Amino acid sequence: MKKLVIATRKSQLALWQSEYIKAELLKHYPDMTIELKTFSTKADKILDVPLAKIGGKGLFTKELEIALANKEADIAVHSLKDVPVEFEEGFVLAALTKRFDPRDAFLSEKYASIDELPQGAVIGTTSLRRRMEIKLLRPDIELKDLRGNINTRIAKLKAGEYDAIILAATGVQKLQIEGEVNYFTPIDTELMIPSMGQATLGIETLDNPELVELLSVLHDKDAEIESTIERDFVRTLEGGCQVPIGIKATILDEKSVDVRAIVGMPDGSELIQENFVVNMDEYKTAGSKMAQEFIARGAKELLARAEKVAFQ
Template sequence: MERIVIATRRSKLALWQSEYIKERLLELYPNMTIELNEIATRADKILDVPLAKIGGKGLFTKELEIALLNKEADIAVHSLKDVPVEFEEGFKLAAVTKRFDPRDAFLSEKYSSIDELPQGAVVGTTSLRRRMEIKMLRPDINLKDLRGNINTRIAKLKAGEYDAIILAATGVQKLQIEDEVKYFAPISTDKMTPSMGQAILGIETLDNPELIELLSALHDKDAHIEATIERDFVRVLEGGCQVPIGVKATISEDNQTVKVDAIVGMPDASEYIQDSTTVEIGKFETVGKEMAQKFIAKGAKELLAKAEKVAFQ
């Protein structure tokens, strides 16, 4: 192939991610022409309603998939946490990139950490998972919806609408805007379990063997293992994107084992199921599914059904 067109959303973060993939491809194939096709998705246009009420995270990928079908692009670059666990027929997840920082982050102009927040402080997030995990750490916190791109969210924090906000650390780091707020503090995954695939980029294509082979050079083995476990866990739970599920697979330093931490529950943390397991790395293709079955046996599907009703109220 001599030319590749990348379908991308127009947000600064999405453009950074697509430019990152473009640069990686040009390192491998310096004579190739690579262009970006910027697409405004519905989720980027509707900024005053929680995602759960307008169709979930699939909104971030659907228009890009249409561009692939219409031959307006060859590949689409996504934050993997936004990619539904089931693909429509004909689409493929061709590669996943090396994982960036998977942690959530605490941002504030006044306070250095969640622990430092005063009683009843206002914290901004629309993620049901983050709501649940913040309430587990600080039941007294008042949660307030927070939509918009990263820069918009930080502007709302600086305008005094929130005492603190919670974002994915990787987005802030990629845009190099950590210094725009007084306190930027990534939160240990021991305290807050991230979303499946958080901080991994996924490259989607139509089922094109030549293109998939070309993209295989970007595929990261460790990210593939961790993402497979996390996405299997969510797929078996049939959790979708609108419910509070955290799952993080972490490969050991010696590459022999993988630890899986997972949590599902209600957005207000009134009920939740939490567990972890460590297995040999060779079992990565089964451990996510097996862990999900254990959660199901503990009532996870019923709990998630209740949580989903709350999301649409």
């Protein structure tokens, strides 16, 4: 291929990620012409409603898939945590990049960590998973919705609307805006288990073997192992991108993978949490096996109740 068109969202972070993929591809194919084409997704347009309430799958991906289907673009670059676990027929996840920092991060103008926040402090986040995990760490905290791109969220923090906000560490790091707040503190994944695929980029294409082969230079095997476990866990639980599920697989050595998972109510009142070490050879079945154990302990009923509460 002489020319490649990348479909991307318009946010600063999405553009950074697409430019990163372009630069990585040019290292391998210096003579290729690569251009970016921007699109607005449903999640970009509806900014006054929590994502969980908008509902539906592919809030960040659908319009990019339409561009691929219409041959307006060849590949789409996604944050893997936003990519539905089931693909429409004809689409494939062609490559996964090396994972960036998977942690959530605490941002505040006055306080260095969640522990330092005063009683009843206000934290901004709309993610049901983050709400659940904050409530487990600090039941006294008041949670307030927070939508918009990273810069908008930080501006709201600086305007004094929140005592602290929680964002994915990787987004802040990629845009190099850690210094815009007084305190930027990544949170250990043992304290706050991230979303499936957090900090990995997924490259989606139409099911075209030539294109998949071309993109294989971007593919990272470790990211594949970790995200396969994480996405299979969520798929088996039938949980979408907007439900309170945390799952993090971490490769320990060439034989074993540590997996931490949590499912619960957004207010932290009920939860199922488990830590497994699985055999590397079993990574293709480990996620769904773990999910079956969670289901046996009532995870599906718990998620159904969590969804009801979230949609009120």
